[in-house]
Amino acid sequence: MDWDSQFEMFMPHGMCLLWRPELMSLHVLSDALIALAYFSIPFGILRFVRERGDLESKHHRLALLFAVFIALCGLTHIASIVVLWVPMYIVEGWLKGVTAIASVATAVCLIALIPEALKLPSAESMRREIAAHRTTMLALDAAHAALAVRFDRTEGELRVAEQHRHQSTALLSTVIEAMPGLIYAKDRSGRMLLANKATLDVIGKKWPEIEGRRDDEFLGDPRQAEIVMANDRRVMESGQVQELEEIVDHPAKGARVYLSTKVPFGHTDDAIKGMVGVSVDITERKQLAKELLHVSRRSAMGEMATAIAHEINQPLAAITLFLDGSITLLGEEHDGLLGRSLSLAKEQSLRAGEIIRRLRSFVSGGDDVKRPENLTLLVDGACSLALLGSRESGVTTSIVHREADLAVECDRVQIEQVIVNLVRNAMDAMSDAEGSALRIETGYSDDGMATLSVSDNGPGVNAEVAERLFEPFVSTKGVKGMGIGLSICRTIIESHGGKIWVEPDAGSGATFRFTLPSRGQVAAA
């Protein structure tokens, strides 16, 4: 095709219209208006595409394609106007060709889009749907408001309930803390759930240190912990309330006895979840009961001692005076064997009176006649009396003083009485044996007390008897003894702040031992 010669080769389209002005005008005007309308549409589409950012990209492309197609249609109408005067039919033909391609492409795309377009709801149905949505939203808002009101009310009730709970918890914990006794709770495996202040004081630890722990993890003495835990287990296994005595060391006061009431909890679903315990320190009460027993024993002995004193002092006084009279009668011969024997007899009779007097004044809580004494000298003196006749009966005696001076504060007569008693008992115990050996030893014990021991190699004391030996009216001597000697010994030694006990020897024989506070300890006390 010849692009340059087309203007000369063809005649303008106006010639076909015979240049008739009315027909020319109609064509030009119609084509111009169509072109104008066609050109305006792409601008509308471009604006639509630019402002609707939510378009899918394929729709976006389709819209642009549509705009191009419309614009090209517009151009063909412009070309129709131009060719009325300028015969550029080749240009116009190509323009139509391009427009045709764009038209076909647009049509194809649009037809493909029809099913999708069909799915689009109409504006009316959209409005109806929106209205329905709005109704639903209103109902939802109302429900929400109602819920908020109910929530507010429930929250108020909860707050009140919480306040009540808080109040009763505070009340309970105040009661638990204020109780002088121990209150605690443990779970099924013995772990601490709760402990009041009194409990923490006894354990000597703070709550975080024992929370969730078992007794064997926080009690100092493993044996005590084991016993306590065994008691807890028994309560939880049996499901029964139990009342029992337990011993636990107090950090300041030492071993204390507690009366514990232990209650299992968690009965509702038949599974025991743990236990609650209440323990009261009854150490003083027990001590008091023991002292009461001691006092009643002493007062019974006091009455007996008074009766004995009166009855025995009478003949003792007569003996003394008969002897004194006899000595006087001897005149110058009172230095002879007879005179000396009578004097010794008189001394012993006075001594017996003195013993009874001291014993009576002691058991009836009379005069306290404790004086500073040297225990070694006192032992020597008492032994010289107690050992009378021992050599004849074949007893080998040894007295060992590990210290020359054992300063004690005591009632001389009473302690002499104890020593004589122990030595006499030892000799009685060995009376049948060959090679009897008696050993008396004084010194200081490990804790600084003055101590004396009397050991024999007789038949010894069996453990069962040893426990009761210091009780009144317990005797191993059969008809020979009344069984009050050692009981009086214990009363005397304990009133001096000492202790007396028997150690059954491993081989044979027995060792009786007593301790007395030494002077230093008495001064310090």
Next chain:
Amino acid sequence: MTASWIIHIIDDDEAMRTSLLFALQTAGYRGSAYLGASDFLAQEEAERGVLISDVRMPGMNGVELTRLLRQRGSTMPVILITGNANGTLKAEAMSAGANAVLEKPVALAVILAEISRVTADWE
């Protein structure tokens, strides 16, 4: 000198009476013994002497006897001798007018010393 004093002994216990009488005689005193307070009081005109009496006796006891004697204006020295002395009894006896309180058993030397002491004012 000692012989000029008679010792009146009151005790319900025979051994006690006999032994005290015996011992005092060996020391050169004369003595007379009574079973109880009423026995002694029956002797209207008791010789000048010293009274040694037990405290606990059937009938009137030693302290009551002493009080009675003092009420009657007697200045006779009184030594009470008891098998069951305690602080209360001693105080009671002294306030009743006893010159001494001794405890049984007691050595003769002690009794003699007390007799000398209580009679010293009369010598």
